[in-house]
Amino acid sequence: MYRNANCGELTADLAGKTVTLAGWVQKRRDLGGVIFIDLRDRSGFVQIVFNPEVSQEAWNTADKVRSEYCLSVTGQVSKRDPEAVNPKIKTGDIEIMISEINVLNKSKTPPFPIEDGIEASEDVRLKYRYLDLRRPEMLETFKMRNRVTHTLRSFLDEKDFLDIETPILTKSTPEGARDYLVPSRVHPGEFYALPQSPQLFKQLLMASGIEKYYQIARCFRDEDLRADRQPEFTQVDIEMSFFELKPFQDMIEDMLVNLVKKVKGIDIPRPFKRLTYAQAMDLYGSDKPDTRFGMTLIDLTDIAADSTLKVFKEVQEKGGKVKAINVKGKASHFSRKQVDEDLRGIVSPYGAKGLAWLKVEEGGMKGPIAKFFDEALTARIVERTNAEPGDLLLFVADNKKIVESSLGALRLHLGKILNLIDKSAFNFLWVTEFPLLSYSEEEHRFVAEHHPFTMPVLEDLDKIESDPGSVRAQSYDMVLNGFELGSGSERICNHEMQEKMFKVLGFTKERAEKQFGFLMEAFEYGTPPHGGMALGIDRIVMLLAGRSSLRDTIAFPKTASASDLLTHAPSEVSEAQLGELHLDVATLLK
RNA sequence: GGGUCCGUGGUGUAGUGGUUAACAUGCCUGCCUGUCACGCAGGAGAUCGGCGGUUCAAGUCCGCUCGGACCCGCCA
Known part of the structure; x- marks a missing residue:
């Protein structure tokens, strides 16, 4: 027997009892x-004591033991003397007098x-990931991750959703x-793709009469990474037939409220805040705004155009925007x-x-651009921005996209460095009515x-x-504290509509048929109206655990360049393997 | 594809172009029966990521390269 008790669970009630423990x-x-x-x-951990008076043999062994040795020990639980009690430790009122090791x-x-709050660099931690995972804070994150998936599964199971697996080897879509x-070895020159999401299969499951599907599904996207993006990640993927937006979103809110309650013990108020995409961009300069603090973007295009500042006037003439944020009371916080x-x-x-920038003072504004605004204009700015002496106004003038994205980023940055963000808050937000299409300069199409x-x-x-760009979609994102948790939509289930969509996207009929013919054909066999969404588990865990990197929520994550420092994937393969796959790797030229 | 930052004993850091590369921690040895950040004494441990260049002289300056972090683009 290696053990009959757990280190961190021992209490003074067991004093006098003999226990066997195993650990590091x-x-x-x-x-x-x-x-x-x-x-x-x-x-957890407990203090074990080797005293030669109890067992010379055990002491001799303990003399040679070092950090991270894996041990099994037997001894008597003993209450510590009052002066030896360590109140900082959960098991600090007891110790185990070891007779056998x-x-x-x-x-x-x-x-x-192997402890919390270490300063080891990320690459060292990843190379020895199995040691990194021994650290209590990592262990806690994965215990939390388990609670998250378990809670989601039981919730969806109770709502009669069926957990159905979909293929990992699937079809590449453009x-x-x-x-x-x-x-493919069997089909020379042909390839499977790993799923970016189970999207097509879950829709086919609706055609299959499953009615309610979910899956905790691995997804793969070969794009450049970020702190909140890994090449493979996990989503709770949900789809239902006879879909109606309001009840569906209510259920998702239920699911998330239940999740935060079960995992964090926190009650999230309902209903969740809602913004349309247009409102989110306008107010926050982001389609995933962090609503834990204000400092929203203020449109000053009209006022700015009346100033004598040339760039502001020109921007307005070209159809651009002048927007500002008001950094309340922080004028003196920032030097020029x-x-x-x-x-x-x-x-x-x-x-x-x-x-x-403008610094607001009693009776006026100060700053390099102040002279371009007369008294009346200054008064209008003060009114529009609710400016008071001591405020700092920051302006960006350019096209809408640049103004919003840059000020949105600036707002976030200021929120962080000025500590405007309530770190204990969980602000869920629906962002709705996304544009259906956007124009790709790269591909010259929508x-x-x-x-x-x-x-x-x-x-x-x-x-x-x-005017394809102006069409709104029946889609919605779930945002939490400035992170996109996931998105969903009502789907097209009608063959003609889907054909029209592919046409707008610039697909020929033949190409649409070749790529997605199976789905369109399914639509011709009574596919019910359906919709759903998918939520990123890794991000949910990251936010609930208060971590700042997705890597901390994935047991064996990859670096920013998508390599695995532990196993050294990706790696070269043998000529024989390449041959079987009918592949010829081009010689890399310098 | 682009940008910013980083790379120095095991780990984390310091290090004006100039002597034997410093500090903390860890590690090893010895001493120590109530520690819990144990203590005390001693010791080992670095081709300063790699290659090339500038220079009388490079950890330090320059170029390239490899690795890591973050950001822009990208991510239906």
């Missing part, structure tokens, strides 16, 4: 005569200490992200240099050519904003050919 050496303190070891397992496995000295491809260098550095990657199976808003349908 967290810390060894050798006082010459007596040796103390903190023994750690998944449940068994070294199950030795350990090299670990490259970093829309959306770049596919990870898998060469900090605005011109630090804050400008935030907006410039988004294409903003400048960042104008592409689906969500995916090509999204139902347009019916009243916009007549504009789908004349």
Whole structure:
């Protein structure tokens, strides 16, 4: 027997009882005569004591034991003397007097200490991921992840959703992200793709009469990564037939409220806040706004155009925007240099050519652009921005996209550095009525904003050919604290509508048939109206656990360049393997 | 595809172009029977990511390259 109790669960009630524990050496303190070891397992740790008077043999072994040795020990639970109690430790009022020790496995000295809050760099942690995962905070994150998936599964199961698996080896589709491809051995020159999401299959399951489907599904996208993006990630994917928007969204809210309650013990108020895409962009400069703080974008295009500042006037004439944010009471917080260098550095990657500013003072404005605004204009700005002495106004003037994205990023940056964000808050937000299509400069055509199976808003349908960019979609995103958790939509289930959609997307009939013919054919066999959504599990866990990187929520994640530092994937394969797959790797030229 | 930052004993950092590369921690050895950030004494441990260049002289400057982090583009 390796053990009959867990280290972190022992209490003084067991005093006098003999227990057998198994775990790892967290810390060894050798006082010459007596040796103390903190023994750690998944449940926590407890101090075990080796005293030669109890067992010379066990002491001899403990003398040689080092950090991260894996042990099984037997001894008597003992209450500590009052002066020896350590109130900082959960099991600090007891210790185990060891009579028997068994070294199950030795350990090299670990490259970093197995404890919370370590400073080891990310690459070292990933190379020794199995050691990193031993750290309590990592363990806690994965316990939480388990609670998240378990809670979601029971919720959806109770609502009669069926968990159905869909293929990992599937068909490459032209829309959306770049596919990870898998060469076929049996079909020379042909490839499977790993799914970007189970989208097509879940729609086919609706055609199959499943009515309610869910899956905790792995998705793969071969695109460049970010702190909140991994090449493979997990979604809770949901789809239902006889879909109606309101009840469906109510159920999703229920599911998330239930989730946060079960996992964090926090009550989230309902209904969730809602913004249309247009409102979100207008107020926050983002389609996934962090609504935990204000400082929204204020449109000053009309006022700015009346000023004598040439760039503001020109922007207005070209149909652009002048917008500002009011950094309340922080005028003295930023020097001219900090605005011109630090804050400008935030907006410039988004294409903003400048960042104008005004400091609000009693009876006027101060700053390089103040002279372009007369008293009346200044008064209008004060009124529009609710400015008070001590406020700092920051302006960007450019086309709508640049103004919104840059000021949106600036707002977020300021919210973080000025501590305007309530870190304990969970602000869920629906963002609705996304555009159905957006124009791709790269491809010189309209592409689906969500995916090509999204139902347009019916009243916009007549504009789908004349002004495709203005058509809204029956789609919605779920946003939490500035992160897109997921998106969904009502789907097209009608063959003609789907054909029309592919036409707008620039597909020939033949190409649409070849790529998606199976789906369109399914629509001809009584496919019910349906819709659904998918929510990113990794991001949910990241936010609930208060982590800042998705890597901390995935057991074996990849780096920003999509490599695995532990296994060294991806890696070269043998000529023989390539041959079987009918592949010839082009020689890389320098 | 582009940008910013980083790479120095096991780990984390410091390091004006100039002597033997510093500090903390970890590790090893010895001493120590009540520690829990144990203590005390001693010791080992670095081709300064790699290649090339500038220079009398490079951890330090330059170029390339590899690796990591973050951002823009990209991510239906």
